[in-house]
Amino acid sequence: xxxxxxxxxxxxxxxxxxxxxxxxxxxxxxxxxxxxxxxxxxxxxxxxxxxxxxxxxxxxxxxxxxxxxxxxxxxxxxxxxxxxxxxxxxxxxxxxxxxxxxxxxxxxxxxxxxxxxxxxxxxxxxxxxxxxxxxxxxxxxxxxxxxxxxxxxxxxxxxxxxxxxxxxxxxxxxxxxxxxxxxxxxxxxxxxxxxxxxxxxxxxxxxxxxxxxxxxxxxxxxxxxxxxxxxxxxxxxxxxxxxxxxxxxxxxxxxxxxxxxxxxxxxxxxxxxxxxxxxxxxxxxxxxxxxxxxxxxxxxxxxxxxxxxxxxxxxxxxxxxxxxxxxxxxxxxxxxxxxxxxxxxxxxxxxxxxxxxxxxxx
Amino acid sequence: xxxxxxxxxxxxxxxxxxxxxxxxxxxxxxxxxxxxxxxxxxxxxxxxxxxxxxxxxxxxxxxxxxxxxxxxxxxxxxxxxxxxxxxxxxxxxxxxxxxxxxxxxxxxxxxxxxxxxxxxxxxxxxxxxxxxxxxxxxxxxxxxxxxxxxxxxxxxxxxxxxxxxxxxxxxxxxxxxxxxxxxxxxxxxxxxxxxxxxxxxxxxxxxxxxxxxxxxxxxxxxxxxxxxxxxxxxxxxxxxxxxxxxxxxxxxxxxxxxxxxxxxxxxxxxxxxxxx
Numbered sequence: 001x002x003x004x005x006x007x008x009x010x011x012x013x014x015x016x017x018x019x020x021x022x023x024x025x026x027x028x029x030x031x032x033x034x035x036x037x038x039x040x041x042x043x044x045x046x047x048x049x050x051x052x053x054x055x056x057x058x059x060x061x062x063x064x065x066x067x068x069x070x071x072x073x074x075x076x077x078x079x080x081x082x083x084x085x086x087x088x089x090x091x092x093x094x095x096x097x098x099x100x101x102x103x104x105x106x107x108x109x110x111x112x113x114x115x116x117x118x119x120x121x122x123x124x125x126x127x128x129x130x131x132x133x134x135x136x137x138x139x140x141x142x143x144x145x146x147x148x149x150x151x152x153x154x155x156x157x158x159x160x161x162x163x164x165x166x167x168x169x170x171x172x173x174x175x176x177x178x179x180x181x182x183x184x185x186x187x188x189x190x191x192x193x194x195x196x197x198x199x200x201x202x203x204x205x206x207x208x209x210x211x212x213x214x215x216x217x218x219x220x221x222x223x224x225x226x227x228x229x230x231x232x233x234x235x236x237x238x239x240x241x242x243x244x245x246x247x248x249x250x251x252x253x254x255x256x257x258x259x260x261x262x263x264x265x266x267x268x269x270x271x272x273x274x275x276x277x278x279x280x281x282x283x284x285x286x287x288x289x290x291x292x293x294x295x296x297x298x299x300x301x302x303x304x305x306x307x308x309x310x311x312x313x314x315x316x317x318x319x320x321x322x323x324x325x326x327x328x329x330x331x332x333x334x335x336x337x338x339x340x341x342x343x344x345x346x347x348x349x350x351x352x353x354x355x356x357x358x359x360x361x362x
Numbered sequence: 363x364x365x366x367x368x369x370x371x372x373x374x375x376x377x378x379x380x381x382x383x384x385x386x387x388x389x390x391x392x393x394x395x396x397x398x399x400x401x402x403x404x405x406x407x408x409x410x411x412x413x414x415x416x417x418x419x420x421x422x423x424x425x426x427x428x429x430x431x432x433x434x435x436x437x438x439x440x441x442x443x444x445x446x447x448x449x450x451x452x453x454x455x456x457x458x459x460x461x462x463x464x465x466x467x468x469x470x471x472x473x474x475x476x477x478x479x480x481x482x483x484x485x486x487x488x489x490x491x492x493x494x495x496x497x498x499x500x501x502x503x504x505x506x507x508x509x510x511x512x513x514x515x516x517x518x519x520x521x522x523x524x525x526x527x528x529x530x531x532x533x534x535x536x537x538x539x540x541x542x543x544x545x546x547x548x549x550x551x552x553x554x555x556x557x558x559x560x561x562x563x564x565x566x567x568x569x570x571x572x573x574x575x576x577x578x579x580x581x582x583x584x585x586x587x588x589x590x591x592x593x594x595x596x597x598x599x600x601x602x603x604x605x606x607x608x609x610x611x612x613x614x615x616x617x618x619x620x621x622x623x624x625x626x627x628x629x630x631x632x633x634x635x636x637x638x
Contacts (some may be wrong), residue, residue, distance in 0.1 A: 047532070050532075050533075050536060052532050052535055052536070071535075071538065072535045072536045072538070073535070073536065073537065074538075075536025077536065078536065079533065079536050081529040081532070081533065082527055083527060084529075085527060085529035085530050085532070085533040087530070087548065087551075087552075088552065089551040089552065089554070098537065099536075099537040102537040102538060102543070103537065103538065142423075163548055264527070
């Protein structure tokens with residue numbers, strides 16, 4: 001079942017706008033992730049799709065049928081909550097069966113579905129336990145089983161993994177992904193974690209400051225961010241964003257400072273430009289003070305790679321990821337360059353499509 | 363490693379002695395009452411409190427010679443009815459205050475609370491006029507109807523309903539539960555503990571009523587225990603102190619039972635595991 005949002009808006013009152021002009025189409029069977037920093041309205045958007053929160057303007061449709069005024073139940077979907085929303089006075093089996101009973105499904109059918117769902121999430125042995133007797137990961141599985149047992153083909157998840165520890169999160173991430181594929185669910189998944197978004201999504205919607213920043217596949221979003229916010233949000237360590245000015249002497253050249261300039265094939269169209277360079281697209285070499293354009297500030301060795309924190313002569317901080325181990329000292333002068341995958345943003349942060357043939361000189 | 367140092371023995375002896383003495387002082391009237399209920403009235407009249415002629419005769423007399431059973435029955439009917447009514451009506455109005463979004467909700471709740479500030483004694487005269495006009499005097503209903511709901515109960519349940527995670531309501535909405543189903547299947551079981559507390563509180567409140575039944579009941583057919591006890595004491599022929607103590611002890615028993623059962627349920631952690 002596909003879900004379409006058309007110019008959806010949400011105001012809490014005349015003064016407080018939460019979401020503005022959201023339009024997107026989620027295809028049948030798609031794993032769609034809505035990601036953004038906390039407070040960007042992503043949970044509100046999910047609740048608007050579920051019908052728990054009314055929308056102020058625009059149109060929500062499921063399978064090309066407008067559902068703006070439809071009650072949550074009639075939208076035929078399930079929802080998994082951040083805090084699981086289990087019923088503490090019911091055992092695991094009854095928790096999973098609850099929704100089916102509420103929908104007045106046939107007894108035998110309920111039994112079959114619940115048993116299957118519990119088996120799928122490996123909880124068959126714990127069916128008689130109460131939620132308080134389960135660990136965090138097991139409770140999470142009960143919540144998943146509820147979604148699995150339902151015959152609804154749309155599942156909404158609101159930060160389902162954020163209460164789990166890092167190890168378990170990776171495991172559950174894979175389980176959720178496998179379940180979604182197996183059941184052919186159309187899954188809308190809300191998270192603030194860019195790694196979850198990158199690893200699971202077919203398409204990602206990046207939300208910030210009431211607006212959709214970008215919608216695209218994980219690789220599109222990583223390689224072709226629409227603006228500097230998206231560029232900064234994806235990738236660890238974060239992308240380096242350097243402020244540069246058009247050179248006074250040559251309008252094909254961007255100056256970060258007198259020791260670092262970027263030559264372009266074409267003329268620089270604006271006075272101020274931001275340059276984005278992923279930490280692993282930068283190159284570092286030891287240099288004499290005269291040639292150097294940066295100073296090492298700190299070095300973190302992570303085993304397979306090393307992060308070098310450095311300060312450019314202009315005073316801007318950058319970080320560079322290099323493979324393996326390196327032998328730099330703190331305060332050592334270095335030369336930083338880059339020759340591929342440079343991104344350019346205008347003063348407002350919007351992506352500018354400039355020549356790929358850029359080259360960073362020292 | 364024994365980092366926690368135990369207080370000195372002498373200090374602990376002193377602490378426990380003090381606590382025991384205080385407990386005895388507080389419990390003395392109850393213990394004396396209970397003790398005298400086993401003594402023959404003659405011995406009590408003589409001031410012979412340490413008599414060894416202990417028997418259950420007073421209790422037998424109380425059941426056979428006085429209408430105490432009738433009083434107990436009356437109180438049981440009144441208290442049970444009051445308790446059930448308060449549980450139903452308080453939980454329903456608390457539900458409305460928490461889960462229904464209607465205009466003037468806060469104002470209305472403020473009005474509710476305001477009625478709590480008014481002492482019951484201040485309402486007695488208008489209430490008496492009302493029940494009299496309705497012709498309810500000297501009946502069970504006169505002792506139940508004015509207490510069908512209580513602002514305190516609504517307030518208490520509202521507070522605990524508000525503690526429920528909003529996601530439970532959202533989950534119920536997604537499953538298509540209506541308000542009544544959500545109330546019945548989620549809210550009530552989730553709030554068992556506060557409901558039991560309110561049940562015990564309203565039951566005991568009704569059981570221990572004195573002033574209102576004194577004004578509105580005139581016959582043993584409807585008189586509840588507390589007033590019955592007073593009645594026994596004031597009947598001229600009746601100055602059998604041993605038996606009075608025995609009836610008093612009988613009257614206290616339900617209170618103790620309710621507290622005892624209640625205690626069993628006031629363990630924490632019953633709702634743990636709903637979220638997180």
